[in-house]
Amino acid sequence: MQHILRADQFTRQQVDEILSRAKTMQTLLPRNALDIARGHILAALFYEPSTRTRLSFETAMLRLGGQTISETDVQFSSATKGEVLPDTIRIVSGYADIIAIRSKHKGDAELAAQYATVPILNAGDGPGEHPTQSLIDLYTISEHFALGKETVRVTMVGDLKYGRTVHSLTKMLRLFENVAITFVAPEVLAMPSELVQEGDNTATELSDDILGASDVIYDTRVQKERFDDLAEYERLKSAYVFDTEKVSKMHEEAILLHPLPRITEITPEVDELPQARYFEQARNGVPIRMALITKLLGIRI
Ligand code: NCD
Secondary structure: OEEOOOOOOOOOHHHHHHHHHHHHHHHHHHOOOOOOOOOOEEOOOOOOOOOOOOOOHHHHHHHHHOOEEEEOOOOOOHHHHHHHHHHHHHHHHHOOEEEEEEOOOOOHHHHHHHHHOOOEEEEEEEEOOOOHHHHHHHHHHHHOOOOOOOEEEEEOOOOOEEEEEEEHHHHHHOOOOOOOEEEEHHHHHOOHHHHHOOOEEOOOOOOOOHHHHHEEEEEEOHHHHHEEEEEHHHHHOOOOOOOOOOOOOOOOOOEEOOOOOOOOOOOOOHHOOOHHHHHHHHOOOHHHHHHHHHHHHHHOO
């Protein structure tokens, strides 16, 4: 595996291996003194806002004993002078051993991979994909359910059209047996039809039946930055709001996930409920990214 670009590049065996490598990383984490990536540098090129993804990539590299360089403010980047991505990637390939990139345009990570001489990690390409987030999501789900063995009913809610996390997650869940998927979105934000398969359920209303029957609810933010018409965004942004009443309709072992940031779609009171697992999910970003960095750099653990 040279780069991480899309969810559908993975085999089930590769996903299993990454999840188990992440588990090892999680057990090593408290020791806090790994130096297996000493001498390696991660470059974080982030041309769209990010807190979790960039900081967890950087934390992962630092926890491994490596170092990081970042470009985070596009205003101070040569991109504003008109430098094109292939040139930036050629240059940064000469500075760093691995590059995590987030950009506004679908396909940018693939483009970067064509010019890179070091591994590229797609940290989100516009409305395209976010495969490293999906590995975090699968890791979190498999901490609660025997994914691939017992039946797991996963419901994705919110902006399924522009939300890159749900695009990648849907593709990756296809690798596992016994997963039943339901998509809940307003019609204009529906999951792209090429990602919907026979046997999936789709709905525009988040009914009590769906809430009660789901083992995993994966809520998402309406992606304001992808709307040309902000009035349309305002109309849709609170289409589904998880408050304590809604979450109490979920069964007791069910989990509520969200890649974060949440804006209005989950009220703060929900954080106290046992189903709320999105902060745990965000923490899992570090061991997953430690697993990915070591794997791509060929570091044995
Ligand atoms: C998501 C993203 O950037 O796609 N956040 C993340 O990486 N954890 C979700 C979002 O921004 O809504």
